[in-house]
Amino acid sequence: MTSADNLQAFKRDGRIVIVGASLAGLRAAEALRGEGFTGSLTMIGDELGEPYDRPPLSKQVLTGWVSAGDTTLPRRRDVNAEWLLGVPATGLDLATNIVRLADGREIPFDRVLISTGVRARPWFVESEAALDGVFVVRTREHAEGLQRALAAGPSRVLVIGAGFTGSEIASICRERDIPLTVAELAPAPLVGALGAMIGEVAADMQRAHGVDLRCGVKVTQLEGDAQGHFRRAHFDDGSTIDADVAVVALGGIRNTEWLRGSGLAAGVWGIACDTGCRALTLNGLITDDIFVAGDVARCPNPIYEYRLISLEHWANAVEQAEVAAHNMVSGQADRWPHLSIPLFWSIQFGVNIKSVGVPTFADEVAVTQGSVSDHRFVAAYGYRGRVTAAVSFNNAKWLDHYRNLIETAAPFPPPCPTPDQPADMKPVPVDFPGPTLLAQGATVVVTGHDPGERRVTAAQYHR
Amino acid sequence: MRIVVDLSRCEGYAQCAFLAPDAFRMHGEEALMYDPSPDDARRDQVLRAAAACPVQAILVDQLEGRDAPVEASPS
Numbered sequence: 001m002t003s004a005d006n007l008q009a010f011k012r013d014g015r016i017v018i019v020g021a022s023l024a025g026l027r028a029a030e031a032l033r034g035e036g037f038t039g040s041l042t043m044i045g046d047e048l049g050e051p052y053d054r055p056p057l058s059k060q061v062l063t064g065w066v067s068a069g070d071t072t073l074p075r076r077r078d079v080n081a082e083w084l085l086g087v088p089a090t091g092l093d094l095a096t097n098i099v100r101l102a103d104g105r106e107i108p109f110d111r112v113l114i115s116t117g118v119r120a121r122p123w124f125v126e127s128e129a130a131l132d133g134v135f136v137v138r139t140r141e142h143a144e145g146l147q148r149a150l151a152a153g154p155s156r157v158l159v160i161g162a163g164f165t166g167s168e169i170a171s172i173c174r175e176r177d178i179p180l181t182v183a184e185l186a187p188a189p190l191v192g193a194l195g196a197m198i199g200e201v202a203a204d205m206q207r208a209h210g211v212d213l214r215c216g217v218k219v220t221q222l223e224g225d226a227q228g229h230f231r232r233a234h235f236d237d238g239s240t241i242d243a244d245v246a247v248v249a250l251g252g253i254r255n256t257e258w259l260r261g262s263g264l265a266a267g268v269w270g271i272a273c274d275t276g277c278r279a280l281t282l283n284g285l286i287t288d289d290i291f292v293a294g295d296v297a298r299c300p301n302p303i304y305e306y307r308l309i310s311l312e313h314w315a316n317a318v319e320q321a322e323v324a325a326h327n328m329v330s331g332q333a334d335r336w337p338h339l340s341i342p343l344f345w346s347i348q349f350g351v352n353i354k355s356v357g358v359p360t361f362a363d364e365v366a367v368t369q370g371s372v373s374d375h376r377f378v379a380a381y382g383y384r385g386r387v388t389a390a391v392s393f394n395n396a397k398w399l400d401h402y403r404n405l406i407e408t409a410a411p412f413p414p415p416c417p418t419p420d421q422p423a424d425m426k427p428v429p430v431d432f433p434g435p436t437l438l439a440q441g442a443t444v445v446v447t448g449h450d451p452g453e454r455r456v457t458a459a460q461y462h463r
Numbered sequence: 464m465r466i467v468v469d470l471s472r473c474e475g476y477a478q479c480a481f482l483a484p485d486a487f488r489m490h491g492e493e494a495l496m497y498d499p500s501p502d503d504a505r506r507d508q509v510l511r512a513a514a515a516c517p518v519q520a521i522l523v524d525q526l527e528g529r530d531a532p533v534e535a536s537p538s
Contacts, residue, residue, distance in 0.1 A: 053467050053499060060496045070500035074465035074524035315471035343471040350491030352475060376492075394492050397474045 011329050014039035017099055017107055019089045020115035021045030024294030024317040028113050029079040031325035041081040042107055046088035055314060057143035058165050059347055062172045064151060068144040092262040111328050115294040118252030128222040133230035134246045149245050156243035158233050160219050162189035164346045166249030171348040174209045181212040181241050183219050186433050194359050194391055196431035201372055205349045222246055254296050270298035270310035275337035277324035291328055293320035299338055302456040304361050315343045339446050339454040341403050351375050356399045357389030357406045364427040368416045370395055382412025407446040464506055465524040468497050472520035479512035
């Protein structure tokens with residue numbers, strides 16, 4: 001599309017295919033229609049049924065309050081699409097602009113949006129993963145199965161992995177008064193995402209709620225009985241525990257295998273794209289007609305030194321979908337960059353945990369408001385003297401303030417003239433296990449509120 | 464009816480939980496849990512709750528009452 005006439009013709013009669021019919025795919029379809037795209041729109045999804053919302057699956061669905069089938073996403077407008085559901089895409093041909101489906105069909109497009117997301121990482125031994133009572137939680141079917149198993153009153157549940165999903169499931173098991181063991185390889189829950197200090201708080205919370213929390217251990221084997229039902233887990237320290245339900249919460253695998261050989265820069269880390277959500281080729285060239293959004297997208301963020309970052313965050317999926325949809329039907333002078341600061345939330349043990357920014361992009365952390373022991377505080381993260389992230393426990397109203405600090409590259413530790421001054425706000429090392437995102441580089445600041453006005457300018461270096 | 468709450472926007476003001484307690488509940492001091500598919504009989508309550516949200520985090524299905532939004536079909 002080089003001329004305005006071509007663009008108008010494309011908006012009127014073009015063919016857009018969206019591969020991945022979940023939150024990002026649906027929001028993009030709605031945004032395309034909202035932008036005045038009247039051409040043909042095809043939605044391809046590997047699951048049957050309309051797009052549904054996933055966060056409730058590990059929360060209100062497992063409590064038994066809401067049924068898994070009732071999480072269908074509301075529609076903002078009619079998208080008038082052709083839906084090809086229950087069949088995964090198996091290939092993308094950039095030379096002929098065709099998406100191939102598992103059933104042999106070939107779907108031609110002028111522009112395509114890839115929003116294939118992630119799937120749950122299964123237990124690493126297939127025969128053990130297949131035992132009755134072993135679950136992952138990603139789809140409605142998963143959540144439905146696990147909720148039934150929890151309702152049956154298991155003698156004990158084992159949750160493997162104390163990231164956000166694992167911790168949320170642990171919280172619900174305790175709410176339902178089910179005896180529970182949580183096994184985590186790291187020294188504490190949530191430590192890979194939020195660092196050692198917050199990890200300690202999360203560990204205290206779990207133990208205070210009666211979780212048998214075992215950190216620094218690895219589950220080596222899931223053992224079944226003669227009927228093929230999970231009964232016992234073995235740990236690498238030689239110990240075992242008896243349980244009837246095991247929940248494998250070891251994160252996700254990005255759905256990029258179908259793009260192998262396509263020429264796109266797609267792999268285990270996601271599909272690389274620019275801030276306009278246009279996919280990169282293996283050579284690092286921007287494509288014209290291939291767009292990416294949601295969990296599977298790996299987008300550069302100027303705030304974090306232009307690193308390509310993929311995020312499994314709800315708000316990120318929505319925002320990228322809207323930017324991608326806008327750019328798919330806009331000339332190059334009118335395109336928007338996706339310059340959003342990441343936002344994340346989790347609800348566990350009655351506490352609202354939220355984060356803004358990228359906490360792993362930090363060398364220090366300091367409590368800036370409230371009290372850690374009350375589980376009501378904000379902690380700010382800093383990297384080389386600037387604020388890069390913040391995490392709140394039951395203090396969400398403050399996060400907009402911290403988002404401003406991040407966007408303006410405010411000095412770390414930030415001054416906090418609030419009534420809830422913590423007793424000690426001395427920064428401590430952030431302490432992430434394993435390699436982190438750390439590196440040197442220039443800082444930038446973000447300006448503008450409207451997506452069309454958001455711009456980055458270079459800023460002076462603080463330290 | 465169908466709703467979704469953008470919990471990254473939600474700041475726990477609890478207006479929705481006061482106005483439509485069957486659909487919205489506070490979990491602890493400020494975390495919100497909600498029923499994504501509240502009974503149609505609660506529609507007015509839920510619409511009031513959505514309108515009252517200080518950060519406009521509640522999205523209610525716009526297609527309700529017209530054609531059912533079910534276009535999805537196995538192919």
